[in-house]
Amino acid sequence: MTRLAFAGVSCVRGGRLLFEDRSFDLGPGDAALVTGPNGVGKSSLVRVAAGLLAPATGAVAVEGRRALLAEASALDHDRPLAKALGFWAAIDGQRDAVDAALDALRLTRLADVPVRLLSTGQRRRAALAAVAASGAPIWLLDEPANGLDTVAMQALETLVAGHRAGGGIVLVATHLPIEMPGATTIRLEAA
Amino acid sequence: MTVAAALIVRDVRRAWSQGGASLPVAFFLLVAILFPFAVGPDSSLLARIGGGVIWAAALLAALLPVERLVAPDADAGVLDQLAIRGMSMAAVAAAKIAAHWLSFGPPIMLAALIAAGLLGIDHETLCAVELGLLIGTPGLAALAVATGALVAGLRGAGALAGLIMLPVAVPLLIFGAGSIEGGPGAVKLLAAVSLLLLAGAPFVAGAAIRAGRA
Numbered sequence: 001m002t003r004l005a006f007a008g009v010s011c012v013r014g015g016r017l018l019f020e021d022r023s024f025d026l027g028p029g030d031a032a033l034v035t036g037p038n039g040v041g042k043s044s045l046v047r048v049a050a051g052l053l054a055p056a057t058g059a060v061a062v063e064g065r066r067a068l069l070a071e072a073s074a075l076d077h078d079r080p081l082a083k084a085l086g087f088w089a090a091i092d093g094q095r096d097a098v099d100a101a102l103d104a105l106r107l108t109r110l111a112d113v114p115v116r117l118l119s120t121g122q123r124r125r126a127a128l129a130a131v132a133a134s135g136a137p138i139w140l141l142d143e144p145a146n147g148l149d150t151v152a153m154q155a156l157e158t159l160v161a162g163h164r165a166g167g168g169i170v171l172v173a174t175h176l177p178i179e180m181p182g183a184t185t186i187r188l189e190a191a
Numbered sequence: 192m193t194v195a196a197a198l199i200v201r202d203v204r205r206a207w208s209q210g211g212a213s214l215p216v217a218f219f220l221l222v223a224i225l226f227p228f229a230v231g232p233d234s235s236l237l238a239r240i241g242g243g244v245i246w247a248a249a250l251l252a253a254l255l256p257v258e259r260l261v262a263p264d265a266d267a268g269v270l271d272q273l274a275i276r277g278m279s280m281a282a283v284a285a286a287k288i289a290a291h292w293l294s295f296g297p298p299i300m301l302a303a304l305i306a307a308g309l310l311g312i313d314h315e316t317l318c319a320v321e322l323g324l325l326i327g328t329p330g331l332a333a334l335a336v337a338t339g340a341l342v343a344g345l346r347g348a349g350a351l352a353g354l355i356m357l358p359v360a361v362p363l364l365i366f367g368a369g370s371i372e373g374g375p376g377a378v379k380l381l382a383a384v385s386l387l388l389l390a391g392a393p394f395v396a397g398a399a400i401r402a403g404r405a
Binding site (some may be wrong): 050051052054064066067068070071072073074075076077078087090091092147 | 194195197201205208210250266267269270271272274275276404
């Protein structure tokens with residue numbers, strides 16, 4: 001069963017305590033919204049959930065593959081968008097998922113355009129498409145709404161809702177409002 | 192294994208498409224050309240030191256792309272994405288070593304043919320040099336990737352890379368140049384050093400990547 005759970009997780013970065021004793025438990029179809037002011041540790045929480053940072057205390061339980069949307073898109077700038085996405089999809093064994101992901105984020109028209117020529121919002125959508133194409137049941141999205149216009153925001157919300165309906169888990173860290181019905185809110189406050 | 196293959200193909204393609212592979216070769220030839228200017232046109236002297244010159248040039252050429260081996264992937268989030276897919280950073284480093292060697296080893300060996308002509312090296316010496324390069328360049332590639340991982344994200348990474356890499360490469364240089372006249376024993380020592388670097392570098396690089404994860 002797909003699961004993402006924090007049990008009493010604290011995070012220390014550079015000798016500074018960012019958040020302390022955070023617990024939540026997400027199962028299939030669940031979503032969590034991490035909110036709070038800048039620099040409070042939203043991205044760090046996502047990176048702890050991704051296993052890229054070790055928690056200072058507590059434990060993270062993960063069942064199922066994870067997909068991460070981070071600040072950097074990890075798409076090769078000199079390659080056409082479809083090929084850049086295809087590299088990751090091939091590693092995930094999801095070569096066929098690229099076209100659907102491009103379509104879901106309205107990027108089909110840009111499939112042959114090199115990634116470096118994409119705008120900020122288009123690049124963000126491309127990174128989201130990489131997450132969507134990964135086929136991973138657990139999505140960890142760090143500021144997915146940055147640079148998105150209203151149409152793209154709707155596409156993002158539809159994508160997230162569809163993923164949850166299919167039994168997936170979504171953890172979103174954002175300072176912009178994102179519509180996610182029934183999502184747990186994890187509010188981080190400045191210490 | 193397929194992930195490693197995909198990574199190797201990607202890195203080799205990137206090295207060639209960005210001119211990263213031709214740059215070390217050009218640098219290698221330039222160093223080889225500079226030596227005759229420095230020591231004078233004495234052909235017997237040049238033929239005698241030629242093998243050593245080629246080795247020194249290969250070492251400097253291996254140092255050239257160090258900054259591009261790991262740092263761009265760390266910045267672009269590629270390493271994070273590989274980590275979240277369950278790949279160990281040591282395996283990523285091993286793939287990077289293979290890719291770096293493919294885009295630098297064989298071209299240097301080809302360029303050594305030209306350098307041998309410029310320096311007036313005879314046929315037998317050239318064969319010994321090429322054999323030495325075949326054995327030694329994988330070690331150089333391993334060292335370059337490990338160094339690249341250690342200095343990734345630091346300011347003045349290029350200068351620092353030289354300070355870290357060149358002293359560790361001295362055994363390769365000694366046994367590499369020594370193998371030209373030293374016979375089978377020296378070749379075995381060169382192979383031993385190269386193997387040691389190949390075996391150790393992925394773990395050093397993997398640890399450095401994990402430590403540098405911000």
